[in-house]
Amino acid sequence: MKIDCYTHFSFETYLKYLERNSKTPFSYGTLFRYLKTMLDVDSRLALMEKYQVDKHVIIPLPWIESVKEVYEDSVKAHEAAKILNNELANLVNKYSDKFIPVAVIPTTNIDIMLAEYERVIYNLKFKGIYLVVGPTVRPIDDSVYDSLFKKAVQDNVPVWLHPSRPITYSDYINESMSKYGIWQSIGWLMDSSTAMIRLTLSGAFEKYKGIKFIIHHHGALIGLFSKRLNAGFRLFKNLEAFKSTTTITEPFIEHFKNFYVDTATQGFEPLLIQNAYMFFGIDHVLFGTDVPFDENGGYNFTNETICSINSALISDADKEQIFYKNIVQILNLKVN
Template sequence: MGVHHKLSAEQPSTSEFQPTSTIVDIHTHTYPPSYIDLLASRDTVPYIHRPSDGSDPRLIILSSDDDPSKPVEKRGRPVDVSYSSWDEKLKFMRQHNISTSVVSLANPWLDFLPSHTALGTAQQINNELNTACESQNAKQDSTQRLYAFASLPLSAKPDEIVSEIQRLSSLKYIKGIILGTSGLGSGLDDPAMDPLWSALEETSIMIFLHPHYGLPDAAFGGPDVIGRSGHVLPLALGFPLETTIAVTRMYLSGVFDNFPKLMMLLAHSGGALPFLAGRIQSCVEHEREFVANGGSKQGPKRDVWDVLRTNIWLDAVIYGKAGLKGAIEAAGPNGIDRLMFGTDHPFFPPLREEVDGKWTSVQSNLAAIGGIGVSQESVQKILSRNAARVLNLEL
């Protein structure tokens, strides 16, 4: 893998880089009030518990959150107004000089819905997002704009899912869809996903692939080990590896061969995919089972590097310079053009005193972008121009 950009080696502190120009946030979430109510009506994962003492509700969306050894008031994480309030979203944007946000429903999206309610619920929530964006963008005195990634009713009938994809292409402020790694329940390499891939390819809708299910608890040593470190193992390792495995399964099964125009934006800089792409390619080239090597199984027809540089974009939610440099290099000679800034708001809020109202998690991403030694023009591509171009945003 050749070096395509002049990248510096020194890691800056989170306070050294303060961009003054436009910022677009393509990785930012919300739980609309109707979705909060939906989760609050449940008592199995995913669900929201509303304490009787009036304190913030508790969000329990991971299996590791639902620890029966803890009282329900201590499970998961507190959900304050920042998770559902548009005013809080806009306030956060002002604090961090973000002019435009592409907001998506946070995990676990709509994967858990029964089939007979999935389509109606998806349409309701997607319409809510589009209307909220329309209302904000119509304000003549506002410098802040909102767009959205919609959610699909994946437990609905396949033709209903396809119909919603087609409907979304006509909603002005919907700029893509957010998708988990389970697909219809059997992963993104499931042949039953083909009608969805076809519809997404035909409508040129961007897929924002986001993890949620992580790895089995046993991979980390079991619930007792996970419990000693809270969310660190599932979020720091489980999420990125979930993304990496899901995309690699798509690649090996020929999804990118069969649907060469798919557009995928991978959360968290693609997990470990940029780092492991070379190893994946080498294993493919040495797999005796594949037709290309004398075997009987087709195997992928395209080079993994070609997929990375043609079908895949990466967000810059990586929190460090080394990971960001790897993501840029993996994305090819024009790697700078395939990275987009994100914050993951409202997750990872400051647990200590803020500096000038700035979130440490956001400043870490900005510091990495400002510290890799590329031109100001390249920095601005990552911060806003790539998103504006790829998603057709009016800044």
């Protein structure tokens, strides 16, 4: 069995809503309409059938923060979230055996944030929520999330995190835009890694006991640079000029193993899968592809991710855990 824990889907009604309310050209609309498997359910089902993927966990896109005029208006932010989450609920109602819903959450206003959480989790029966992280949005360790994370723990609801740095966040301060795709290719890995560090060192895993954060792109840079990170934590904690207070116990790097990570490597990368497996542990690695974001609408990423897992030096029993058993346990799914 295969359950893809990190895929994306969107809806024309939502794209049009964002376009109507954006004062600048909305590039995501052009991209999403180019990717047939992003908007067309039959195309998505054909992709799943080809690679024998039983279920897709859907993280709907684009995030509300992608349009400033919507994100900064609490009424519009909530309206956008309801449009997107309702469309996803309708999709899942029609194909409950194929799709598992994760909700977008508006974060502009704490009351609206909690209201939408309760609506999607208690009424629509979604399996999780997602938040975006990056330098242009609210820091993930901001106290505004306190009530949301407590509810997520109480309800055993996982929190997917997705990077969100836009092209307008430049590589250098004297420029107006990022060049050569740096904002996404490297920037998004930085965004996820920054969020992981901020959450961990601020004591999130101690404060919200049992919370489940699911990180995109195989855990970003943390597993790859765990030795460097740990050396830096140890060095800078004693230098007053660089000091940031943390109450967690040493070694700090061990606390990062509380994160769950997917296998979205965007290419044939068995060594990256092995690294995630070795650092985060077999119970915390989940099959995820980032469908449909390759030039063939997800066909490349699905094939390459499956091949990467199968080629990694991991036992067959552990591969089964990655392909479906871990996410089944996290979401308390019933499978045949």
